[in-house]
Amino acid sequence: MGGARSIGRSSVEIICRNPIILDSGVDVGASSNLLPSEPRSDPEALILTHAHLDHYGASPLILRRWGCDTYVTPPTVDVGEVLLKDFVSLSSEYAERPYSIQDIQLIRRREKSVRLNDYVALDGWELRTFNAGHVLGSIMIHLTAVDGPSILYTGDINTAGTRTLRGAETELPKVDYLIIEGTYGGDDDIHPSRKKVERQFIEDIRNVIASGGVTIIPTFALGRAQEVLLTLISHMESGVLQEVPIFVDGMIREISKYYNAYWSWLRPELQRMIRESKRGLFDHRAIEEVRNREELLEISEPFIIVTTSGMLQGGPVLTYLKHFGTKRGNLIYLTGYQVRGTRGRMLLDGIRQIPMPDGIIEVKSDVKFADFSAHADQPNLINFITKVAGRGLKEVILVHGEPDKLIQLRRKLEARGIRAYIPYEGEVLRIK
Ligand SMILES: [Zn+2]
Ligand SMILES: [Zn+2]
Known part of the structure; x- marks a missing residue:
């Protein structure tokens, strides 16, 4: 229903006696065509992998119309509520306001909590959940039809561990059909090691601090922001990075609280x-919440701002972009995937x-990119798929990626004797 040959509004419908919808996202880069297409049958259940808007943002609409049971993890519901409220309040930036604040509450009303490595019997299906390693609360969905095939839908996955999370689960039951994301499935998509990324990131920020500049770090509020904050704190504590104020603006503070509340979902070291x-992950004297944005614009000392939104499509970052981004000597440090059509991608x-919402600006600051990705790169995708394929996989279905990248990934898989297919939106695949 969406997210085929593109990123945004991910949604898959499983048409059967008891239809199921997997994810229901919006396209944050779109000025029109914000939502997934309509399901063909009345869904009995909605299963959600994680709280990012491209997988979660349209779920209140499904519930408003069909009121089906919603299988989702507790961190995803809590974090998702913050993200959805923000999305609705920012949606003047978008072409359409798809639902109201009240509609967001429908998720809690229909919620059937699932945990990691959970097992739930649905009507006609067995649902199992596995760690996806992508963001707090993220899961992969494994479904086995009674007397039928098994499907693994990965949502977004990261097989490599990060500062906050363990890598995705690779010890999985048998999978007949694998529906997997290919954000970084292209031949050039090989993430440098996290160590290397962090070294360059810190060095660049050191240089900006030394010359008295401001570093703006636009991040997603969920996942990337926490990785960035932990990276900055740890380099300040080891003395590699000079201690300057790190201002946090947007929903990051609110979402970071859930990293403490759901500490058992984090990697064992954390x-x-x-x-x-006995203190919170982000309780550090350098980190300050922004109370008055105007005051921040007056500060003449160097500092760092970590703020939303990650692709500069809205949120406080726009104020900082306009003020600091238009001056030489400052730095905008992009930290995540930038969807086509967004300011970040430009x-x-x-x-x-x-x-900008009120006219065009000229950006004169430096712009850099750090690959803090929360998605598996091509070699890791191939490793993951090969492992699943070793147990009787019939076909891989590639979604959530730009077409050229998905085609490159398919070529690599077929060279290994693995059947792969790249569907178009609206296409129906018959599986058995
Ligand atoms: Zn995601
Ligand atoms: Zn995604």
Whole structure:
């Protein structure tokens, strides 16, 4: 229903006696065509992999219309509520306001909580959940039809561990059909090691601090922001990075609280750290919440701002972009995938005349990109798929990626004797 040969509004419908919808996202880069297409049958259940808007943003609409049971993890519901409220309040930036604040509450009303490695019997299906390693609360969905095939839908996955999470589960039951994302499925998509990324990131920020500049780090509020904050704190504590204020603006603070509340979902090292230190992950004297944006614009000392939104499509980052981005000596540090059509993608592609809600600005600060990706790269996708294929996989279905990247991934898989298919939106695949 969406997210075929593109990124945004991910949604898959499983048409059977008891239809199921997997994810229901919006396209944050779109000025029209914001939502997935309509399901062909009345869904009995909605299963959600994680709270990012491109997988979660349209779920209140499904519930408003069909009121089906919603299988989702507790961190995803809590974090998702923050993201959806923000999305609705920012949607003047978008072409349409798809639903109201009240509609967001429908998720809690229809929620059937699932945990990691959970097992739930649905009508006609067995649902199992596995760690996706992508963001707090993210799961892969494994479905086995009674007397029928099994499907694994990965949502977004990261097989490599990060500062906050363990990598995706690779010890999986038998899978007949694998529906997998290919965000970084292209032949050039090989992530440098996290260590290397962090070294360059910190060095660049050190240089900006030394010359008295401001570093703006636009991030997704969920996942990337916490990775960036932990990276900055740890380099300040080891003395590699000079201690300057790190201002946090947008929903990041609110969502970071859930990283402490759901500490048991984090990697074991962090769990130990939280238990032993008895303080929150982000309680550090350098980190300050922005109370008055205007005051921040007056500060003449160097500092760092970590703020939303990650692709500069809205949120407080626009104020900072306009003020600091238009001056030389400052730095905008992009940290995540930038969807086509977003301001972040324009900056990444070298465009410096940037359209804002109230006119065009010229960006004169430096723009850099750090690959803090929360998605598996091509070699890791191939490793993951090969492992699943070793147990009788019939076909891989590639979604959530730009067409050229998906085609490159398919070529690599077929060279290994693995059947792969790249569907178009609206296409129906018959499986058995
Ligand atoms: Zn995601
Ligand atoms: Zn996604």
